[in-house]
Amino acid sequence: MSLQVPIEFTLNGRSTRVTVPPDMSALAMLRDKFDLTGTKLACGEGECGACTILVDDVSVNSCLMFAVDCDGRQVQTIEGLRTDQGLDPIQHAFVDHGAIQCGFCTPGMIMQAKYLVQKNPAVSRQEIKRNLEGNLCRCTGYRKIVDAIADVASSLNNVDTP
Amino acid sequence: MIEQYAAPISIEEATRVMQESNATVLAGGTDLMLQTESGKQQFGSTLVNIRHINEISGISIGNNRIRIGALTTISEILGSDKLMELVPVLAQTADHFASSQIRNNATVGGNLCNASPAGDMIIPLLLLDAEAELASWSKGGVVTRLVPVAEFFSGPGKTHKRDDELLVAIEFPVPSFGFIAYFRKSGPRPALEISTISIGVAGALEKEALHATRMAIGAAAPIPLRARRVEALLEGKPLHSALISEAADLAADETLPIDDVRATAWYRKHLIRVFTIRLLNDVIASSD
Secondary structure, three states: OOOOEEEEEEEOOEEEEEEEOOOOEHHHHHHHHOOOOOOOOOOOOOOOOOOEEEEOOEEEEHHHOEHHHHOOOEEEOHHHOOEOOEOOHHHHHHHHOOOOOOOOOHHHHHHHHHHHHHHOOOOOHHHHHHHOOOOOOOOOOHHHHHHHHHHHHHHHHHHHOO | OOOEEEOOOOHHHHHHHHHHOOEEEEOOOHHHHHHHHOOOOOOOOEEEEHHHOHHHOOEEEEOOEEEEEOOOEHHHHHOOHHHHHHOHHHHHHHOOOOOHHHHHHOEHHHHHHHOOOOOOOHHHHHHOOOEEEEEEEEOOEEEEEEEEHHHOEEEOOEEOOOOOOEEEEEEEEOOOOOEEEEEEEEOOOOOOOOOOEEEEEEEEEEOOEEEEEEEEEEOOOOOOEEOHHHHHHHOOOEOOHHHHHHHHHHHHHHOOOOOOOOOOHHHHHHHHHHHHHHHHHHHHHHHO
């Protein structure tokens, strides 16, 4: 039998144990071992960003990450954004702005937006565009996506300002 | 096929494993995943995940030298205030590297060991006269050696690092006052682009002339290279348009680009001329 590696990590806030083949991608693990199919496989080579997840609060392409590299870390997927209070403000903003067309790029877009807004609540429109370079929307609905993220950034700024 | 998985927490532990087995090192994995999936690279018998070796991560400055741990991500280089102050060319290059998500996982050590002739971070490291620190296990202890980045590569995807050696850090002197360095890369899009050519120039600018001139060119030969003949031509001479034009021709002459899916050799030489002129004009503009 081929090698299986036991790993432990926090997945969407819960401690998790799983065994994975050493060459499995984090994306395959999330989809096939945990049934978390919100994280999408599209290009499979780091060009499109549909597989974006947060690892230790940093966005990465899960298709280019080894599942074993999740060991000991905090992993968050699109499924982990929803809380008891409901959807994340970024998810609300995407709905409000009509920033979703076919929806396939949306989980990756939202996870990258989450990373951007967490890192810099005052993120500018230009910075949003630069940092979405690794996320492709083949419906080409970029303007509304940028609008949605900019809206969240500005509302967070208003909350922070006394 | 992978028969064993190791996640060492020290250089000692990692180098022992690498000495005992045919190891494949996993850092960020952004190149390794693509290359093993496509069959371009085969795994060794042991996959060594170096993620948990804290001592090979992070940026430190001491004894007038800058040390960047091999596991430092491109984003960490881009976000380092110290590097931005002392060697802005590293941040400038990191800003053009792939995408946000790849910068967040890809490591500077991985970019070197992948040894692509088009590897972006290699160009500024060549300009900075950086050295790679390699560690291995020998006679019951860790031994290290320093290899200049300019002598690190042996061909496309190949380095002079032995299979039992682990790249632990990159080091270079803190540039002296007045040192300037610029990087440019060419490709049809601004992001997620493998350079058609990349080029950098550095030196101390004084009276419109570069001193201790360094030029590095990527994606234009089997390895990223220092353009020593161009450096000699430019050394200490005022950057007038005739000299810049001569340097551009010499830079194209000093390289050995190939025809591939991204560009023909002819077009790469053309780009090298154009980008040499643009870079030297960047240098002139900085003196105004």
